[in-house]
Amino acid sequence: MNEPAIEINGLKKSYHDVEALKGVNIEISKGEFFGLLGPNGAGKTTTINILTGLVFKDNGITKVFGKDTVKDFRFTRSKIGIAAQEFSVDWFFPIEKLLFYQAGYYGIKKASAEPTVNSLLDRLGLSKKRNARLRQLSGGMKRRFQLAKALVHDPDIIILDEPTAGVDVELRRDLWQYLRDLHNAGKTILLTTHYIEEAELLCDRVAIIDEGKILKEGDPKILTQELGSAGITINIAENKSELKSLFQDFKFTYEDKRIHFSVKNPDKALPKIIDILSNANIHIKSIKSNKSSLEDVFLDLTGKKIS
Amino acid sequence: MNWVGFSTLIKREVGRFFSVYRQTVLPGLITSSLYIAIFGFTLEQRIAEIQGVPYTLFILPGLIMMNTLTNATANTSSSMLQMKLLQQLPDLLTAPLSGLEIALAYIIGGTVRGMVNGILVLILGVVLIKMPVYDLFGTIVFIFLVSWAFSSMGLLLGQLSESWDQLAMMQNFFLTPLSFLGGIFYSIYMLPDWAQTLSLINPIYYMINGIRYTTLGVSDSPVFISYTMALILTLCFTFASIYLMTTGKRIKQ
Structure with missing residues (x-):
């Protein structure tokens, strides 16, 4: 059949x-x-x-x-x-x-x-x-x-x-x-x-x-990958003021040496972010990535949580 | 036709009432014995004979009929409502069974219960008070017809009811009064004229008199009319209950 x-x-x-x-x-x-x-x-x-x-x-x-x-x-x-x-x-x-x-x-x-x-x-x-x-x-x-x-x-x-x-x-x-x-x-x-x-x-x-x-x-x-937003949190060694110009293409927040990126595809985005930070001689202390899930997809599509 | 599915559902329905025979078979025998003892033996001293038949014998066909029809109705109505309320019905409705097969299996289950109860009271009468059976074949046919008719009616009520309260209301306010007013304990000729006329619109009156004729050979109404009424009731309730089941109006959303 x-x-x-x-x-x-x-x-x-x-x-x-x-x-x-x-x-x-x-x-x-x-x-x-x-x-x-x-x-x-x-x-x-x-x-x-x-x-x-x-x-x-x-x-x-x-x-x-x-x-x-x-x-x-x-x-x-x-x-x-x-x-x-x-x-x-x-x-x-x-x-x-x-x-x-x-x-x-x-x-x-x-x-x-x-x-x-x-x-x-x-x-x-x-x-x-x-x-x-x-x-x-x-x-x-x-x-x-x-x-x-x-x-x-x-x-x-x-x-x-x-x-x-x-x-x-x-x-x-x-x-x-x-x-x-x-x-x-x-x-x-x-x-x-x-x-x-x-x-x-x-x-x-x-x-x-x-x-x-x-x-x-x-x-x-x-x-x-396509729809869910994942989070990448990077702690840097010193406060920097030039981040806005460095990460023009990204959605991010910055507060007290902590940068939080909201990305669609963390696998693609993370190497790019690390590259930019390295080229700007910004020392990375730690990286944390929250994987995207169907829950994020549902949130993106409906604006509400599934359960 | 899904014959295995159809026969499985019949087995389930029959097995269901036999598994609780203390609720579904024994009470009819006990209450009939009590009716014979209390009404029969005590009133027999005051009402010697009706239409040439001793009073205790006279009431027995009515008791057979009351047992038959109340049990046939109760089986299908309670089983259907239970299935609705306890989420069992989806098991049947999602299976490859048609509405006709489900309805017929239910009706047969109720008919078996009605017949078992009716025939047991008949045997009780034969054993206990030596009741003669004028036409055994006719008696069995009559018990069968009435069982089928009221089993179908029960299926109709079970589908229409949404709660035990609604079902009890239909049984307590219609079926039981009609049974008692159908002439179980009396001949309608003992009633005033207006009550006699009123009795003629009670279908159970014809059922009781039909079986009174097939067992004792006496009846208030011609046996032909009793058979005709039983057939009309059987056909009406069968078609109505099958129609409602096949359309699914009260069991599906």
Whole structure:
């Protein structure tokens, strides 16, 4: 299949008089790890809920492997596994049985689902809890169960809505590793998050969404280089008055032997700054560089912090 | 048609109520036994016979019907509302299941619960007070039809309700009074004329009299009308609940 795994074009959605999505366009290739990055209320969950059939769209095209998610819902839904942000609660059945039911909804009989269910329970550390009810699991275990439920029918596309929200650092790193393994196994992953680190570490490509619009899309490293402002702080040995003329092309502040440069690309800018200071015989005492991050990109684009 | 998905959901719905049989199966048997003991045996001394049938026997078809329809309604309505409120519904709505498959699986789950409860009270009557069953096949068909109709109605109510309070209101203010006023404990000919006329617009009156005819061979209304009413209710509620599910108007945004 050469079709994009996910294709979203001109997607619009309003809840009463609130415009949640204002024409979202996203294309995700097969095997890509894609991040949808934005603050709460940006439109991330609405986008994936439309894709998976939980929310009606007002306008636009949503396709999975070239098939319309409404007309060909059986095909598109069978290709997607979704781990929702909110936990579901079931009072009646043990978690192992819930996984068998979940596989059944996707047309997989119990006998065929058994190896997958066992391996998921093992991999996600839930084997000992297979007979427990959901209410008996900790928050982290519930989060892992959400992931198991999304994977039980071995989908080609995995959609994860804030998969590490509310989990401790150790589990977050474990889940990240598992997501990397899934990606390496060829799965297409769409991740929504407001954790910058998560998107930077995992995603091949990210789209920054705010107030229902995609503001920027691309490789997180390139985006941070192109759009993010990084800081370079240099402490010099003596106070100098000629800095303004030396650094006409730079944005900087100077106070008490401390020069702070705000640059787009610190890797390019730093050698240039050092060159200028050396040629002017200004002695450098220390250099500190703060790397640009997606957070800076988001700040540049929206003028606000992501979380 | 996603047959495996469809049958999985039926198994889940049936398994759900069997897993809590102390809430969903036993209470019907206990309350029916109490009704037989308290209403039947005490009132039998004052009301000897109605339409030639001893009073304790006379009330039993009504008890079967009340159990059938309240359980069928409760299964689908509470399961649907629970799924909505506890975030379980997205698991179904994101799966490759159509609205028709989901609705039918729910209705079948509720029908099974209605039939299990109805048939258990029927057996209770046969064992406890030697109730004769005039037409066993007709009785089972009638229990099935009523279970299906009220299971569909429950699915409709479950989709329409936004809270337990709303659901309880519909059940307490409509279903229970209509059941009691449908002639479980009396023949409508014992009522004043105006109340008799009023009873004719109560659909549950026809359900109770239908099963009274198939079990005891007596009825306030012709059995043909009871079957027709049961069929009309079944078709109306089935189409309405499936329509609402397939359009997704009350379960999706």
